[in-house]
Amino acid sequence: MTCQTGIRADSKLLEFFDQCKQCKIRFGKIVINNASLHVNHHLNPSKDWRKDWKKCLPECVDSYEPCFILFRFDSSHDWILISFADDKASVKDKMLLAATKATFKSEFGQSFIHAEYQISNRNDLLLDNFEKNYLNKDLENSAIEDGDESKPLSFVERELSSVAKERANIPFSLHASQTMRGVQFPIDQDAEEKLRSFASGQCDFVQLSVDCLNEAIKLEAHHNVLQDVSQLDNLVPRKKPRYSLFRFKNENLAKGEAIFFIYSIPPSQSCTIKELMLFSSCKGPLIGEIESKSIGINIDKKIEVDSRDKLDKPTLLAYMTPEPSVTIYDASPLNNNQQFERPPRPGGGPRRITKVVE
Template sequence: MACQSGIRADSEVLSVFEECKQGKLRLAKIVIQKEKLKLSYRSAPTKDWKADWKRDLPGCVDAYEPCFILFMLESPHDWLLISFADDKASSRDKMLLASTKASFKSDFGQSFIHGEYQITSTHELKFDIFERRLNKHKDDESNAMTTIEKELSTASKDRIALPFAMQSTQTLRGVQFPVDQDALACMKRFAAGEIDFVQLSVDTLNEAIKLENQAERLSASDLNSKIPKQRPRYSLFRVRDVEGNPVFFIYSIPPSVGCTIKELMLFSSCKAPFLTEVERCQVKVDKKIEVDTGDKLDTDTLMSYWRPVVQEQKTTFSRPPRPGGGPRRITAASD
């Protein structure tokens, strides 16, 4: 593991990072001064990122001052991270930059970083030279990625591109989509005991959680018929024929061949914030389960989750040693 300097972004630098992610900056140059990260240079974007590059680089860098350069390409989720350390800089400054890089990436957010580059000369920052390096990186990355990896990469970018209020943060886990009015009304009826089954889905196109199905009364034996085999779903189900009428939250997951990776990722990411919304509707969930859509769901299956059978361990006793079979005792012979 590489040695870490322990230098982290303070509130001022974190606010610069937020401006970057909102697309307000084209370039941010961060240096280390007195063992603190500090903004040294910034520039606003125009419509042409190539023209912005030629405007700012390499003019904004100093050969004797190592720095991190954040440069936005065509969208706020495509950033280049350039670690610039010229050979003219002192060894201490270069080592300090290298040992701070991991924490710098973590504070900025690795999912926003499209590519990383190590630059040791201002000459390499000239646009015509760097563009060849950038194009080579894109070709190598495209050839190395499998179809699934490309789809995951696209889904990750789509998630980052969500409206700011719906993005996950360091204090809120997952992606929070709004729940439509029909779904909220049904969940409130469910909380009041008027209906026993509510099913919802994540609308990836409109970025919302919507109502798919409902039933006033539904037996556990008929539950299987309500679970789609090729689409993920959230379901709330009340078991009437069991003491206490326990409420189950069922997250049903189909095989990956039945839906897109993006859809599965969004269902997984939306689950925790959605359960918070369920609680706001006064629905008390007694048991949360995740099942494959091919699994059989009936009373026995639900009860195995609700009251799992505990295997009793048989009490065994150690067998006493046979007469004369214990440890040999040695006594001192008397004279």
């Protein structure tokens, strides 16, 4: 699943990027705050990039705050991009960082980024650990591929050469910078009890939501009996994202009933980007958990609705009743011995013979 947040760089951040490309910046830390990118910390360059590194990293990095780190070595355009997301940070913040990375690289300029690193431990940002675990490994791989360890290249040149070769050997289909897997949150105890009641037929409607703060699936509403299908349209909110399970009973159905999984998507201005991302990412794992043996609900139809869609009896029946396919054929039996006539020649009639008069 391809998923991007749509968070872009504002005018201040674009000015900061221009300063970076003019070699006026050594280090920059960019964070996501209130659905926008901000420069949280930066450092002007000195003559020694190692001293600059030790001034900033890892002291300015917070384990609970994922961020992008831009660092420039002594040459002009050898920037490295570090995506820092510690395991202590919340899942939604890490997801937001991962989904914004492709846009961030595009805004900064991918041609200026010669190496990328993914770090999840703050101690790995210590200069000694970073050189040992990341940079030196790139140099060793470069020396093995080149077959000449005494090649007169500088530290940065060998590093960039190694990164370029690694990128060239990776197929396009394996790049996952813009992809994101689903996230599975635990189901709240009350929600799990109502799901089991729904599976046993004791409940006709269950509504779930994602608790963004506690990172869990919780119960929003439930109804044991729904007398009229028209009530469903009022039970599904259109200004907040929700998951709804509904048992649609109708005599026209093959089994007499059908179970719908309804994912209601509100307009983007009605909720935050984080909510939309979490609901979209949790949908697949949640359906898998609902259909698993532990709960045992067999979903017949999965649908997505927005604020303009109606949920009434004709709409649900249309989802469960496929349109008949129209087949045009000749009902007359085919005679295998029938011979096809040669089509007439162009000219509009039989062949004419012109008599020659002597």
